[in-house]
Amino acid sequence: NKSQAWSARFSEPVSDLVKRYTASVHFDKRLAHFDIDGSLAHAEMLASIGIISEGDRISIERGMGRIREEIDAGGFMWSLDLEDVHLNIEKRLVELIGDAGKRLHTGRSRNDQVATDIRLWLRNEIDVCLGLLRDLRRKLAELALKHAATILPGFTHLQVAQPVTFGHHLLAYAEMFGRDAERLADCRKRVNRLPLGAAALAGTSYPIDRERVARTLGFDGVCRNSLDAVSDRDFAIEFCAAAALIMTHISRLSEELVLWMSPRVGFIDLADRFCTGSSIMPQKKNPDVPELARGKTGRVNGHLVALLTLMKGQPLAYNKDNQEDKEGLFDSADTIRDTLTIFVDLVGGIRVKSEAMRAAALQGFATATDLADYLVKKGLPFRDAHETVAHVVRMCDERGCDLADLTLEELKGINDLVEDDVFDVLTLEGSVASRKHVGGTAPERVKEEAQRVLDETAG
Numbered sequence: 001n002k003s004q005a006w007s008a009r010f011s012e013p014v015s016d017l018v019k020r021y022t023a024s025v026h027f028d029k030r031l032a033h034f035d036i037d038g039s040l041a042h043a044e045m046l047a048s049i050g051i052i053s054e055g056d057r058i059s060i061e062r063g064m065g066r067i068r069e070e071i072d073a074g075g076f077m078w079s080l081d082l083e084d085v086h087l088n089i090e091k092r093l094v095e096l097i098g099d100a101g102k103r104l105h106t107g108r109s110r111n112d113q114v115a116t117d118i119r120l121w122l123r124n125e126i127d128v129c130l131g132l133l134r135d136l137r138r139k140l141a142e143l144a145l146k147h148a149a150t151i152l153p154g155f156t157h158l159q160v161a162q163p164v165t166f167g168h169h170l171l172a173y174a175e176m177f178g179r180d181a182e183r184l185a186d187c188r189k190r191v192n193r194l195p196l197g198a199a200a201l202a203g204t205s206y207p208i209d210r211e212r213v214a215r216t217l218g219f220d221g222v223c224r225n226s227l228d229a230v231s232d233r234d235f236a237i238e239f240c241a242a243a244a245l246i247m248t249h250i251s252r253l254s255e256e257l258v259l260w261m262s263p264r265v266g267f268i269d270l271a272d273r274f275c276t277g278s279s280i281m282p283q284k285k286n287p288d289v290p291e292l293a294r295g296k297t298g299r300v301n302g303h304l305v306a307l308l309t310l311m312k313g314q315p316l317a318y319n320k321d322n323q324e325d326k327e328g329l330f331d332s333a334d335t336i337r338d339t340l341t342i343f344v345d346l347v348g349g350i351r352v353k354s355e356a357m358r359a360a361a362l363q364g365f366a367t368a369t370d371l372a373d374y375l376v377k378k379g380l381p382f383r384d385a386h387e388t389v390a391h392v393v394r395m396c397d398e399r400g401c402d403l404a405d406l407t408l409e410e411l412k413g414i415n416d417l418v419e420d421d422v423f424d425v426l427t428l429e430g431s432v433a434s435r436k437h438v439g440g441t442a443p444e445r446v447k448e449e450a451q452r453v454l455d456e457t458a459g
């Protein structure tokens, strides 16, 4: 079987099923351009130390240029017989340029080659995602700035807790996505190390210049141990963990969007382009996009567990198990890329129904804590204040009114420490305005924080 790179050793061909089972070309061909980048850097280094001639290097560059064009034009013939992206490209190179193509693999193995390709590809994905996270944080901050003073009920246990500003609520997500960006940037440091030179596992006897290859490919340094270099997939696991957290944050936001868009809540409306109708119920406008994002979080979480499990039993160094690292990793990257791209637009298109938010905040005695704090400031111990306000809440509940609807006389009747400045804190505006410390929900703070996020994400 002459088509396989390792054929001479074997006396019988593999079955079609085994061929399909062991092949990866149908998914790893997306690494093609990074594979070529890596090969060109390797060839350049081989020429610089005289392992291949300058003429060979030029032929390799020309051949690879042609292969890139064929791939981009969709004319490249991918073959399952050639197992993976690396062997497909190498075979075509030999077809195009002959012996120079056969010299390219000197001092290299597919084991360090594939590790290099994935790192190059992932570095690019991380950079795209960092840009998208920045855009999403900007959209959140822009909307937060507009709604720095819009009040809605803040919930704990999904029960009305205390009034908060909508801008503050949105900026909570800007914080989450900010941490996600930090995590990706940190992961990138460990992605950006060059495995090439480790060869199959033990390094190579050629006097290679790994630092040179690292510089050419934009790596910050080289992997320091050849066994680790070919078998380490920590960087991919870290990325999957960061991706799972991104989706988890997207999923929490999605859950709120779905809830807020329910007619029973009615806090927001999503642009039509993110919703679909029902085939039977003519009145429906369903928030499909956030629901699907919530659902897709499951698969991204799954990829993290799959990759951890893939690694846990592997002895040093490279094992073919590692070929299974790619599909989940690719899918995680694709899912967060698509999801973030859509959410940048989706957040920009949220229509806020401020009146409904305000009306909801007026139900459920959201300022009860403010009344208790007021009594404390007038000298009552907090536990007594808590008890007193519980009585007031019960009274209002029976009458079907809000705390702010009680008269000064009624409030004085409950505790004579109350004076007419009590209404400053019983109102929603008074309540949020008083929380003006760093991290608080006061409109002035929200404006500052939104501006900070906008400055941080500018350019």
Ligand code: ARG
Binding pocket: 024, 028, 084, 110, 111, 114, 320, 322, 323, 324
């Ligand atoms: N397709 C393989 C992978 O994804 C490339 C390395 C294969 N090396 C080997 N000796 N079989 O990991």
